[in-house]
Amino acid sequence: MGGLGGLLLCVLAGFGLLRAGWPAPRRWSAHDPLRLAMAPALGLGLLSLVYFAIRSVGGVGGGVAVVFFAAVALGLAGLAWWRAGSAAGETRDWAKGPAWLWWVFGAVAGVAGFTMVLVLVASPHGEWDAWSIWNLRARFLFRAVEAKVAFDPMLQWSHPDYPLLTPAAVAGLWTWNGEEAQWLAAAVAVVFWASAVSVPVLLLARLRSTVVGLTAGLALAGMPLLVRNASAMYADVVVGYFFVVAVGLCLMAVDRGAGWGVAALAGVAAGLAAWSKNEGLLFCGVLLVTFFGVVRNREEWRERWRLAGPLVAGMALVLLMVGYFKYAFAPANDLVAVGKGAAMGARLLDFSRYGVTMWGLAEGAFRFGDWVVPPLIVFGVWLGLVGVRRIDRGSIVWPLVVGGLQVVGYLFVYVAGSERLEWQLETSVERLLLQVWPTAVVGWLYLTRDSAGTQ
Amino acid sequence: MSPRTVLAVLLVAGVAFFSIGRFFQEISDFYARRPEVDGVTQFTARYAPVRAMLPEKGMIGYMADPGAGADELTATAELYLVQYALAPVIVVNSTDQRYFVTNFHTTVTTGSMADQGFRLVREFGNGVAVFENEKWGKR
Structure with missing residues (x-):
C-alpha cells in the first residue's frame, strides 16, 4: 500500500474518530474543515497507539499491527457514517474574512512551509534528539522482533521512558511502506506543524472570527522557532498540537454546545499529549483541575460537570495505554527515578533555585520564538490596541490559565528534578515554552476584544 | 473591523512576515552551502x-x-x-x-x-x- 497509503489511512482514522464523536450529516458540513485539519495528526496518534499495543505482545510483527489499524480506521469510518444518519445539520455562522489577510497568511505559511522542506531535505534525520531518541526508537520498533528491546536499560541515555507517539507512528508508516523511508518521518513532522498552524486558525474562526483566527495563524506560521523545532523532528510541536486541540475541543463543547462527544475527543487529545511527551501527563492534570476550577458561576460549573464523564473517559482510554507502557516497558524517568526523592525534597526547599528558574523562564519568554520583535511586546501592544473582552464566563480566561499553570508546573519540575539547573534551563526553556505557544496564542486571542467578529 | 484592530493585525502580520523571511534567508543560505549528503x-x-x-x-x-x-x-x-x-x-x-x-x-x-x-x-x-x-x- 505504501507509506502514502498509510498516511491517507491515518486521515481516514482521524476524520472517522472526529465524525464519530462529533457527528454531522453525510454531506460536507460547516465544521468539516476543522475536523479535516485535526484528522491527520489525530490519526497518526491512533496509528501509534494501535501499533504499539499490538507490537507489545511478544513477537507479534508490525504487519499484524497495521492490518489491525486498517480495521480500526474502517470501523471508525463506519461508526461515523452510522452516527451521521441522525446528526443535526451544521450552520456556518462566521464570515470569510478579508481577502488581503488570507493572502498575507498564505504567504507567511507558504514561506514557512517551504523553509521547513529545505531543512528536512538538508537534514532528513533531524537534529540530535531526533536521531538519538525519536527516530532511534522508531528504528528499534520497526526492526526488532520484540518491541521490548527498544527499552533495554543499556539505552538509558536515549531516554527509553519517553512516550512513543512519534516513534510508533513512524514505525507504523514504515511498516505500511515495507521499508524504512526517512521521508515518512519528515512527513510526520510536516503534518504536525501544519496541523499546529491550521487548527487554531479554523478553531478561532468558529469561536471568535476569521480575522482572529488568521491572526493566530500568522503568530504560529510566522514563528521561526516552530518551523525549526518541527523540522528538527523534535516532539515539542507534537505535544503542543495536542495541548491546543484538547483546549480547543473543550471550548467547542463548553462555549458552542458541541456536546459530550466533543468533550470525549478533547480527553482523547489530552491523553495523546501524554502519549507524545511526559509533559503531557502534567497537562492532563492541569486540564482537569482547571476545567472544573475556572468557572464564573454555578451554572457554568454544572455544565462542566455534565461534560466531566466523557472528558475523563476519553483521557483515560489513552492514559491506560500510557500507564501500560510506563509499567511494563519504560524505566523510571531520570528526573524522578526511585531513590531521588530525598534529593528532590532538598531541592524544593532550596529557594535560590526558584529565583534561578523564574529568571530563566522570564528570560526565555522574552527572547522566545526568534521573532524580530519579542512576542511579549507584540501581544502586549495587541492588548493595548484592542483591549480585553468582558469576562462573563470562566471559559474566556481558561485557555490562558491552562497555559500558565503548565508553565508553573515546568517551574517545579526544573526546581525539583534538575541536577544541572542552569544548563537545563539554557537548553530546554524555549522548547517547553514552544509546547505551550499554540495554546497561549489561542488563549490570548480568546481573551481580547474582537471588533471583527459577532461573538 | 475597527482601525485599531486593523493596526493590531498589521502589527502581527508584519512581525510574522519579517521574522519568517529572515529565517528563510538564513536557511536558504545554509541550504545552498550544504554538503551533498547530510x-x-x-x-x-x-x-x-x-x-x-x-x-x-x-x-x-x-x-x-x-x-x-x-x-x-x-x-x-x-x-x-x-x-x-x-x-x-x-x-x-x-x-x-x-x-x-x-x-x-x-x-x-x-x-x-x-x-x-x-x-x-x-x-x-x-x-x-x-x-x-x-x-x-x-x-
Whole structure:
C-alpha cells in the first residue's frame, strides 16, 4: 500500500474518530474543515497507539499491527457514517474574512512551509534528539522482533521512558511502506506543524472570527522557532498540537454546545499529549483541575460537570495505554527515578533555585520564538490596541490559565528534578515554552476584544 | 473591523512576515552551502554493511580509536550514531563483549589490536571493523 497509503489511512482514522464523536450529516458540513485539519495528526496518534499495543505482545510483527489499524480506521469510518444518519445539520455562522489577510497568511505559511522542506531535505534525520531518541526508537520498533528491546536499560541515555507517539507512528508508516523511508518521518513532522498552524486558525474562526483566527495563524506560521523545532523532528510541536486541540475541543463543547462527544475527543487529545511527551501527563492534570476550577458561576460549573464523564473517559482510554507502557516497558524517568526523592525534597526547599528558574523562564519568554520583535511586546501592544473582552464566563480566561499553570508546573519540575539547573534551563526553556505557544496564542486571542467578529 | 484592530493585525502580520523571511534567508543560505549528503546519512552509511551481518538481536561492543583527539561531545555523538545505524542490536560502549565494532579515524594496525587480544573478524574500510575479543568469557 505504501507509506502514502498509510498516511491517507491515518486521515481516514482521524476524520472517522472526529465524525464519530462529533457527528454531522453525510454531506460536507460547516465544521468539516476543522475536523479535516485535526484528522491527520489525530490519526497518526491512533496509528501509534494501535501499533504499539499490538507490537507489545511478544513477537507479534508490525504487519499484524497495521492490518489491525486498517480495521480500526474502517470501523471508525463506519461508526461515523452510522452516527451521521441522525446528526443535526451544521450552520456556518462566521464570515470569510478579508481577502488581503488570507493572502498575507498564505504567504507567511507558504514561506514557512517551504523553509521547513529545505531543512528536512538538508537534514532528513533531524537534529540530535531526533536521531538519538525519536527516530532511534522508531528504528528499534520497526526492526526488532520484540518491541521490548527498544527499552533495554543499556539505552538509558536515549531516554527509553519517553512516550512513543512519534516513534510508533513512524514505525507504523514504515511498516505500511515495507521499508524504512526517512521521508515518512519528515512527513510526520510536516503534518504536525501544519496541523499546529491550521487548527487554531479554523478553531478561532468558529469561536471568535476569521480575522482572529488568521491572526493566530500568522503568530504560529510566522514563528521561526516552530518551523525549526518541527523540522528538527523534535516532539515539542507534537505535544503542543495536542495541548491546543484538547483546549480547543473543550471550548467547542463548553462555549458552542458541541456536546459530550466533543468533550470525549478533547480527553482523547489530552491523553495523546501524554502519549507524545511526559509533559503531557502534567497537562492532563492541569486540564482537569482547571476545567472544573475556572468557572464564573454555578451554572457554568454544572455544565462542566455534565461534560466531566466523557472528558475523563476519553483521557483515560489513552492514559491506560500510557500507564501500560510506563509499567511494563519504560524505566523510571531520570528526573524522578526511585531513590531521588530525598534529593528532590532538598531541592524544593532550596529557594535560590526558584529565583534561578523564574529568571530563566522570564528570560526565555522574552527572547522566545526568534521573532524580530519579542512576542511579549507584540501581544502586549495587541492588548493595548484592542483591549480585553468582558469576562462573563470562566471559559474566556481558561485557555490562558491552562497555559500558565503548565508553565508553573515546568517551574517545579526544573526546581525539583534538575541536577544541572542552569544548563537545563539554557537548553530546554524555549522548547517547553514552544509546547505551550499554540495554546497561549489561542488563549490570548480568546481573551481580547474582537471588533471583527459577532461573538 | 475597527482601525485599531486593523493596526493590531498589521502589527502581527508584519512581525510574522519579517521574522519568517529572515529565517528563510538564513536557511536558504545554509541550504545552498550544504554538503551533498547530510552528516548523519554519511556517518551511518559506513555501518550499513555491519548492520547486514549482525543478527536481529543481541549486543555488540564499541571501540573508538584511542587518543584520536575527538572532543567529548563528538565522541558521544558518534557512539549514538553507531547505535542509530546498528539498531536493533544494542551497542555497548566497551570492548568487554564477545564482538565489538570500531570507529577509527586514524590507522590502527591489526597487530596492535591482536596484542590486546582482539581478533579481526571483518574489515569494512573507513575505520569500521568488527573484532572478536578473545579474552571474553574467559575471566
